[in-house]
Amino acid sequence: MSRGTPTSRRRVVITGIGWVTPLGHEIEAVWKGLLAGESGVGPTRGFDASTYPTSFSAQVKEDYDFRAFVGEAPVHDQVGSNTAFALGAAAQAWRSAGLEDFDDLDRKRLGIYLGSGEGSLDFENYVASNLDGWDEQRHVVDGARWAAAALQRMDATREVEQEPNMPLTHLAMQFGARGPAYNCLTACAASTQAIGEATEILRRGDADVMITGGAHTMIHPFGVTGFNRLTALSTRNDEPQAASRPFSADRAGFVLGEGAGMLIIETLDHAQRRGAPVLGEIVGYGSSADAFRITDMAPNGRGPIDAIRSALTDAACEPSVIDYISAHGTGTHENDSIETKAIKEVFGENAATIPISSIKSMMGHLIAAAGAVEAIVCVLALRDQKVPPTINLENPDPACDLDYIPNRSREAKVDVAMSNSFGFGGQNDTLIITKAP
């Protein structure tokens, strides 16, 4: 079943990009860092993680302040980190799309589709309220005591700001967007899925322009606790910058990152009418579910295979035209071998000739925001004909025997790029992006 012939649906192009990442918060500087193989990983600063099984992470730089991008606005006071990252990334994208100086945008035709995570818990007050309410004898939280403590300690705005739709809400207020508005949260696939669904909204003609991408941090006490209990994180505490090792034989879990990636996408017609800079075209989107287990990917890779094939079908292109793959490449044992298997299954003999990289080796895993940042990497690879490396790849895993662009970036002919995201819980999403038409 095809999704409408290319003539019956509108073409969708990327006209703006912006990001806030552990390597910085400016497009060109971060891109330069990625091409140089820099790592954004270091000791966790946000809280005292010194005794955690994992004491490091890839955090947004300390000098990041969203007000530098959107100015002082009381409406954004007390936002969570996810929203703070979203605002800076979206403001960059908005500017690069030339929308700052474009007065004729119909705000009813401006939509937003994000894949953002929840805001950070008010940890100190939350824990203190819980402990105030704890009844050691009965081993339960006493409801009345807890409520008294919590009502006194917790702040209404900080609590509301933890809702996962808050980055969306704040972007809507910042940019005056009144069109279709969504936030999805499919774990590590969320922002890829958001870009894909935003594309579908434009293809149908339900909006002219969409702000899309994602923002997330799970670098907070319970986020790290949760992943440490799952033993999903690398614990290489003595060498943090060597900890994220996608496709390496000695990979041992992922590294948490944080940040946001935002894109302005619009119908080709609309972009041409307003003379917008066109950075790339989204030609394919595929989505699937593993439907296997809550903790594991299907070992035969059927979920990723379906997502990749579905994106290729959507783009009406042969696998052989793909010039670069931005891998999900988390650095967990399971993901990297299954992703490799899926790529081999879909691309056959060609698989070994396609340059593939995981920027998670440098900036860690931005969870819900990862896909958007990686889609932007594809846009820049198309623009500069350069592909970023997978660092820390000195000991290739025999089960991962493709060209992962080990350790050094290189020049490459890139006309068509693919970005994969596979979420914990089994949602798989793939995008295909080409050079500007």
Next chain:
Amino acid sequence: MSRRVVISGLGPISGLGIGIEQTWDAAIAGRSAVDVISAFDASGFACRVAAEVGDFKVNQFVPKSYRKATKVMARDIALAVAAADRAVRDAKLATSGTATEDEPRSYDGPRMGCHIGAGLIAADLDELTGALATSRNGDGGAFDMQHWGREGMKNLYPLWLLKYLPNMLACHVTIIHDTQGPSNTITCGDTSATLSIGESLRVIQRGDADVCFCGGVDSKVNPMAFLRQWLAKRLTSQGNDAPGASVRPFSRTASGTALGEGGGILVLEAFETFQHRAAQCDGLEPYAELIGFGASQTLHPESRNLLPDPDGEGIALAIEAALRDAGIEPAQVDLIIPFGMALPQCDQAEVNALRTLFGAHLSDVPLAPVKSIAGNCCAGAGALDACIAAAALKEQCVPAVVNCDDPIEGVMAASAPARPAKIDYALLVGTGMGGQNAALVLKRFIDEAS
């Protein structure tokens, strides 16, 4: 030309009941499920009422082989799994969750999709605090993060995090029913379920799946989630003595909402593949056709988008888009299932939005809010509303309206018993905290073959 989509199965779950029979019975009887909270001791709050699902065993809704996995389900997840089971059985679908090993499945996994709205799932306080308490300094002292990192966190079982990820509702549902097509989890507060139904509609229309499970489920009847709703000033404190009368949408005496648990899962199906199935299955008939969907965003910086703009301009944009998508005029709408959460500013904005589009005709169209009897199921609300709307079209009956003796001006929202009516088109309105709006248009299913 996009494909026709029908609603072929309903799986509501709320204080009104589990499954459409119980739910519809309560809706036509106007029987409120709002009562004194039993799930936790709410005596410390000025609002102490909610509509709870009550005791239910998720094991009764999953295949035997899946019972072990129910241990890692937060209540939101368990309710969603139960709702999906009811919906799938109601649609008479044979899936890996309902069929025997050798029975043929109604659809191949990759042709099935799943879009479920979810809330921010709160951690179980007793479980988490029991672990946190092991990392206190001395006897009852302050929390010690270094002890927690070294020792305390080990008191949480390894899969703890997985109980609370919002996408785990869809994750479990897709595994149980072997749903391998497009799957998403929409987290837009109270609008989540309505947006999810809209996304399933689009996925089927464009041909990416033939059948989708959609809707949403939420459970905020726990201390932390309840606190957040209270702090957001949404809950009524005037209903503790008469809980059943506490949620009064569109009434001049409305004073806030009560929380409800649940929501529901619906089965949407491409009409062409449904027909194929119906030819081999006696008595299979859709509840309704889903013909319109629209979405929009409210801008009301004065409330940081926690409330609609007073004129309801944002809400009106979604309704207008849904009607346009359906290709019908407001005058053709016979029934409105409004958001109607019984927060005065919110109700008035919704009425203003409707009036913008319907004009004076608005007072001729019955409004039948569901929250008056089921509370606000938040991320699940739109799904419960959609189940009621679909059943109303099938039964040709306007559900009972309660708790509104003195409606605000210009709307037909006064208390009234259920009554038979000719209903060709029903409109459903969704909005919520954050300002995302969505609307659906459902059409009475008429079998052109007969």
